[in-house]
Structure formats: C-alpha cells, structure tokens
Amino acid sequence: MIKKEKPAMLLAEEIRHLVREGRTVEIKAKGSSMRPFIRGGQDGIVLGPAHAIRTGDILLCRITQKDYVIHRLIRKEGERLILMGDGNLKGTEHCTADKVVAKVVRIVSRRRTLSCDSPRFRFLSFLWWRLLPVRRYLLVLIRTSEK
DSSP states (O other), X not given: OOOOOOOHHHHHHHHHHHXXXXXXXXXXXXXXXXXXXXXXXXXXXXXXXXXSOOTTOEEEEEOSSSOEEEEEEEEEETTEEEEEXXXXXXXXXXXXXXXXXXXXXXXXXXXXXXXXXXXXXXXXXHHHHHTGGGHHHHHHHHHXXXX
C-alpha cells in the first residue's frame, strides 16, 4: 500500500474542523524548526483547541494563503502574533489570532509524553528562549549527542 501525504492546507483544515468540535488530533512532526522540544520524523504532537493563547504556547497557524507553521508564540503586539521555531536562530512569522488553527497540548516521543501546559515544560521553554544568543552552540551539542 502506498501512503500519500496530504497537502498541509488540507490537513490543517481537517485539524481545524476537529479541534473546533473539541477533539484532539495527533500528527507526526516534520522538520527541525522546533528542536530540541519536538524532533521531526520522531515525535508526535497532539493538537487541541487554542483557548486562552499565551506567550510560550506552540501553535499551528496559517501564515500565508498556503503556508502553515507549528511554532512558538514569542510575543503579542496588539492583534499581531509573533512566532518563532525553537530550533531557529533568527526569523519570525506573523499572523493574527483568527489564523490560529490549533494549539499543541502534548508532545509524544518513544520515551515520554510531555504536557505543554505543565509548569516544568513552560519553565524549560522560557529558559530555552532566554538562551537565544547561544542557541546555535546548544543545538550543535544536542545534535551531536543524539547521534
């Protein structure tokens, strides 16, 4: 059986529909922009309704007509949300709250399941953000240790 991936736009719309019903959806993470917290190709992410969005949340957002990202909310500027991947060293995305499709509520790996609302996870996320000036070196160390 050949397994075809759905285009991101179709998948995001299906996720939007399900989370609006109050359901959660687990998908396999792709890419490396959310390392070290989410490992593309290895970890699953559980998406749920995006109630009470706050800085530090990981969100699935539509950033252009065809493009979606799962990145962390780093700042709010009025109605504008500023997002950045944990594995990124620079560059941000912008959208408004109406473009938020879902919120990551859990990260599932082979070793553990992390609640994104736990005080420990939120503290580690905050600490990682504060380490942005040295993140390049930390990411190299993390990648080296995982090989």
